[in-house]
Amino acid sequence: MKNEDWLRSAVVYQIYPRSFADGNGDGVGDLAGIRARLPYLAELGVDAVWISPWYASPMADGGYDVADYRDIDPLFGSLAEAERLIAEAHALGLRIIIDLVPNHCSDQHPWFAEAVAAGPGSPQRARFHFRPGRGTAGELPPNDWQSHFGGPAWTRVADGEWYLHLFASEQPDFDWDHPDVRAEFEDVLRFWLDRGVDGFRIDVADHLAKAPGLPEVRDYRARDANDSPWTDQDPVHEVYRSWRALADSYEGERVFVGEIWLEDRDRFRAYLRPDELHTAFNFPFLSTAWDAEALRTVIDRTFADHGPIGAVPTWVLSNHDVIRHVTRYGRADTRHSWDPVTEGVPVDLALGRRRARAAALLTLALPGCAYVYQGEELGLAEVEDIAAELIQDPRWPRSGFTDRGRDGCRVPLPWSGDGAPYGFSPEGATNTPWLPQPPDWAGFSAAAQQGDPASTLELYRAALGLRRTEPDLVAGEFAWLPAPDGVLAFTRGAGFTCLVNLAAEAVELPPRSSLLLASGPLTGSGLLPGGTAVWMRTA
């Protein structure tokens, strides 16, 4: 077994390519934009970049509907450009993790087009889940499974058969019992490993295998139910064992991170066995309220889950699927929830931002691998007022226009300037950004924050810098310190202490040799105010 040491303390920056930077002026982010901003990422101090899907795609789900796993969508660039991007990132010391989408493809993928054309009973259909319908004329879907985006998980084709799609109807699920599917994905892995990628983020990693016979369930919306027949079926582990062996046969440390929302801890841990995935996202941490006790519990649980099996814990606050944590932490209920209806729920963004800055210091001081979602380092909030006719997320139509979906965390980033496109697109761009940017984003641009010690960008830079220069932050043992109610305090090694005040009242700081970093100003008398965190050298 090879070691995966780089991941053990890495900070991984997530790029959602449509929204990161637009190099060619068409209003959509692309590889040219990413390449131009690699120095920004290196300077920010991250170790790796995870790029959400960049493959050829009709973009029914922002690229999570893949038509060709071995090519780049022309909207984003070309394969040659992806190869250059990987080389340039490596030259800057940045590793590249790409997004692999194995549960489903696009309805424009050649295999699916062939399957539809070949008709019922054909070998081409056996690579997907095609079934006759129920009812006297097959007019009802084969079962009552529901799509995660709303509506039935089945769509009917012209000859009367139905196919399964756990997401949009443009995203047919592969049948992972089929040997062609397994062989194809091993080949896709090789294709990208040969091109030097350092790892893969695996989309809905626990969904690939389905229970035999696709049995009915009563509580079909219970995403985390361990008995749901589309989630966490044992044969999926064979897939990851073979992928791990394949990745380990390559030079360097090529890694996997699974997108796994499973609640059951034993089942979750099974994916992190030494011959399976290296890591999985810590969604319980992301989902936890801004509450000291709740966070302490989830942090302890994370260590308990990972420690005994030697797996690397991860820490994540935001991604392209959830409400940005500045907004979440500014609400009365600070938990992440899939309940999409947040319109009209009051939010205090100043409070959310203060807490988000403290949460950054908490997250970046914990041992393990931390994720930063693009724009989080700029302190961006969710954009909640996108006009209905401009919403692109398939969840909007599929929910019968009740769930506005995830566009609010995918608004193109502000890089510079006083108004849209805020440097997202170059001067003289032909199109406006694919989603509208708020009129008050000038102060949030990277250029506006650069060099301002009070800015969130400089807070992240300082924190990421210290993660590299303070040896205790890299490798020091973690231990809780006694702390008043509402306060989290812990040490790393002999010389580093992090204190996070989640209470309303200010608290005293412990004795220290130096204050390394604070997420906000201390009180006039040197106390740590509520919603504020500090890093200290204590030896």
Ligand code: NOJ
């Ligand atoms: C999870 C991805 O993160 C999300 O953006 C996507 O819509 C679904 N999987 C389907 O691929």
